[in-house]
Amino acid sequence: MDDIQSLYDIKQLAELMDDRKNGETPYLLILGAGASFSSGCSSGWKIVEDVLDKYHLLDSYRTQEPEELSDSAKLELFWDFLKARSQTARYTALRRHIEGEEPSIGYICLAELIQAGYFNIILTTNFDIFLERALQSIGMIYPRDFAVLVNGYQIEEHVLKSLNFPKPRVKVLKLHGDLYARIFQFRPNEIFEFTDKIQQTIEKLLEDDAIIVGHSMQDTDLNRCFHIEGGEIWYVNPNEPTADSAAGNLREIRETFMTLNGIAGYFDQFFIRLHYYLLRESQRIREQRAHFYYQSGRELYELSNSSSNPEDYLHWAIQDFRVAADLGFTEADVYYQIGQSYDKHPNSREYNEQAIEAYSWCLELNPNFKGVHRNRGRRYMEQELYDEAIKDFQLELSLNPGDSDARDWLLQARERKMLEYIYEQGRITNRDYRKLFEVSRSIATKELSLLVEANKLVRKGTGRGTYYILPEEGE
Incomplete structure (x- = not known):
């Protein structure tokens, strides 16, 4: 924390x-x-190790001492080397580590x-x-x-x-x-x-x-x-x-x-955040700051995986992604990450509209961004907007036909819309199903059969007179 x-x-x-x-x-x-x-610039210990190696200060010890020198002994060698050097020689030895x-x-x-x-x-x-x-x-x-x-x-x-x-x-x-x-x-x-x-x-x-x-x-x-x-x-x-x-x-x-x-x-x-709070109107380094906030959001998102309170990390991840977007970060992924962060939130259902908005902005920037239609479709499902959900799952499958999750969600969305239809009409036929979802006869037959096998529908009648109803309680 x-x-x-x-x-x-x-x-x-x-x-x-x-x-x-x-x-x-x-x-x-x-x-x-x-x-x-x-x-x-190099760290202090990196400077020590490089100087010892570059100027062969450990060579004699490697032949005489089978065990590696302790860190304190290495520091003594390093300091003794500097003690014997002029300021110009020190400059030559240390310059590449300090110049950066x-x-x-x-x-x-x-x-x-x-x-x-x-x-x-x-x-x-x-x-x-x-x-x-x-x-x-x-x-x-x-x-x-x-x-x-x-x-x-x-x-x-x-x-x-x-x-x-x-x-x-x-x-x-x-x-x-x-x-x-x-x-x-x-x-x-x-x-x-x-x-x-x-x-x-x-x-x-x-x-x-x-x-x-x-x-x-x-x-x-x-x-x-x-x-x-x-x-x-x-x-x-x-x-x-x-x-x-x-x-x-x-x-x-x-x-x-x-x-x-x-x-x-x-x-x-520290200084990028301090700068943002105190001088956010500055335009000089807007692009660099935008990239920083995007990367920081990614890091905070990853940290949420190992936290016992992931909502705190996700809150700040979303804030950083939004700052990146406000500063002009134009890659669609920044909005995808916002949506992902809302999806991952322990109280995810409270943020349906925010997640949908983020995914929609992502698709504005990149209509072919894989995974976004599927994720937005799931959010539409939460809001019982089944037409929008079905459209998104179909678009996802057009971009990525192998997305089994999108296919499963599409079937669930059709099922829920079909149930609404049956509640209103009392029954549904193959023709009704085809018209409702604009699918072929073979797809309608297959999906209706799956629902019958799952005991979610009961088939009645034969031939052209076949129709489907909800099972009675106890069936």
Whole structure:
């Protein structure tokens, strides 16, 4: 249920952020490595393993030690390798892991939120420049519209002065270095300490309300800056913090500590949803957002299969599919998925009209979409609209003659309409059946015979005088 609660909580956070637009200090934003995975950056452990392999750091151990080295031993080798390297050599070794590809859709959404004034100060432990590139891609100009401050690269006085100066409004403070400045504070002893003045400044910043995204809080220097006294924390991470983790400890000491985990805890998921609630009128990335919501709906639909409360996941799946459609997602499947979600809902019968509408929109976009006529026909059956149901089942069979479910439903629909006819007329003949359903004599004979064999009809008379009635009670 954490997935579902977090989806509701993002809406609450968006309202709180919007309220601050009226003169209050925006939330402080803290970004970690998880922010950049979807942009092509490697995880920390992937970097370690690749460096060990690329630079043959394990070769001697493979010949000397039959057993594989422990993870801690591998980390020591990795750190020793970096210790012996210059900043340029570190840049060469780490560049392809940190440089990534293009800023993800989550970064573009974040950039637009920053541009709109929802964040002023961003602390990041990342070396990459995805945020800077995202800001520039939406028209923000460096250094006019945003400043980038690199701890350990620019002199301390410049960093402190820039943070306190009102212009530019947006400041990005890179705590552990920068890819193109070729400053990489990566080893444990390098990230255990800030200078006194930098630490005091960060401590002051962390007294305000903050949102932590993509950061597992394993950086000792930053963790030391959090104190008991301080504002609310929103911790955005796919995983719930454990009691013995730094995030878990912070939850214990801060009065307000909100977690957004599960689906909503991923960087792209979080910022795309936040962007939608706060800046839904933006057209720049409409197509990308539409695709995101479609994929998110599919994921939530799948999660409903393993949930003890599938209706919650299906509710959000339907919401995401509808947002995708509203944003211009033009593939018919988005409406098919909405209909499927209603079909799967535990209270499915309450949503007949909504499901029919969704399937009808699907057929507007793709009249030959297999399965849709069958599913809509079943919904018509629920509403006792047998003519519409029969037409849909016949259309489904014309598209997919091997659909046995559609054939079974067609027979059921004809049976129910036939029963209505008999209730009114008292009987039905082969000719009546042919006229009622526009079928051949052979089909009418076959289907009437099946109903007789199933004891649903009784045959009376012979030859041209044959007719069929409902069985008497007890027959």
